[in-house]
Amino acid sequence: MDHTERETLPEGGAPPPRRHRWLKPVIVFLLIAIPAGYLYISAMQSRGGSGTKQEQAAATGLEEGWPSRLQRRIYEVTVAPDAEDVAHFETNSWKSSSLYLQFTTTKERLGPWLDEHGLGTSDFEDGDITIDDDEAARVGWKFGEGHHWTGAVREEDKPKPSLEVVVNLDDPNRPRVFVVSTTTP
Numbered sequence: 001m002d003h004t005e006r007e008t009l010p011e012g013g014a015p016p017p018r019r020h021r022w023l024k025p026v027i028v029f030l031l032i033a034i035p036a037g038y039l040y041i042s043a044m045q046s047r048g049g050s051g052t053k054q055e056q057a058a059a060t061g062l063e064e065g066w067p068s069r070l071q072r073r074i075y076e077v078t079v080a081p082d083a084e085d086v087a088h089f090e091t092n093s094w095k096s097s098s099l100y101l102q103f104t105t106t107k108e109r110l111g112p113w114l115d116e117h118g119l120g121t122s123d124f125e126d127g128d129i130t131i132d133d134d135e136a137a138r139v140g141w142k143f144g145e146g147h148h149w150t151g152a153v154r155e156e157d158k159p160k161p162s163l164e165v166v167v168n169l170d171d172p173n174r175p176r177v178f179v180v181s182t183t184t185p
Contacts, residue, residue, distance in 0.1 A: 062087035062100065062139050071099055075161050075181035080105035080113040085176075089139050100139045101179040110167070110175050117163060123152040130164040131180050141178060148172075158184050 066072075066079055067088040074097075079086055083103035091098050105113065114120060129143045130151035136143060143149055148169040156162045161183040168176040 062089045062102065067099060067101060075099040075183060076117075077101060077161070077163065077179055077181045078113070078116060079103050080109045080177070082106075082109070091138065096182050096184040098135075098180055098182040100135075101181070102141075102177065104174055104176050107173050107175065110177070113177070114165075117165075118154050119152050119163075119165065123154075124150040124165075124167070125152070126150050128152070129166055131166050131178060135164070135180050143178075 064087050066086050067075075067077075067090070071088070071090060072078055077099060079101065080103060083105045086101075086103040088102075089100040091100075111121065114123075127149060128151040129149050130153045131141065131143070135141075143166060149166060150169060151164070151166040153165070154163040161181045164180045164182075166178040168178075170176075
């Protein structure tokens, strides 16, 4: 065979396949490195997510409107029918998740709402503020003196959520309800 015969293409017109030994290791590396990088980034975002949500709550306050059906189911909390000034906020961390909820209702609707959540008027104590200062600060609630406050706690075994409820009875016909429902996995 002379030199010119070796350079001619085979009948199909395509050059003979070349072997790239470096291609397989590069593909394997990418198949491992890309998901590992994604997991690392996700973990870092998740790790810092709780602090970011708390900062957003402090900056913007509660979100107007009802919590989603899923949130209400997870935290086993409802809003009284025809409630006004409804707002909520959710925090999540590795240790626990909480739903903050506030609304204004009527004297007639408060009792059935409490019954629905396993609480009665006898569970409440005048002047008792069951939501602590740190929780209240996350969403800008202030339970100061000079108001008619009453509060109760419904403790539950894990993973059922526990409720902390504070009611402002300055206007007994239009009670303002503040709830923190916390679930721990």
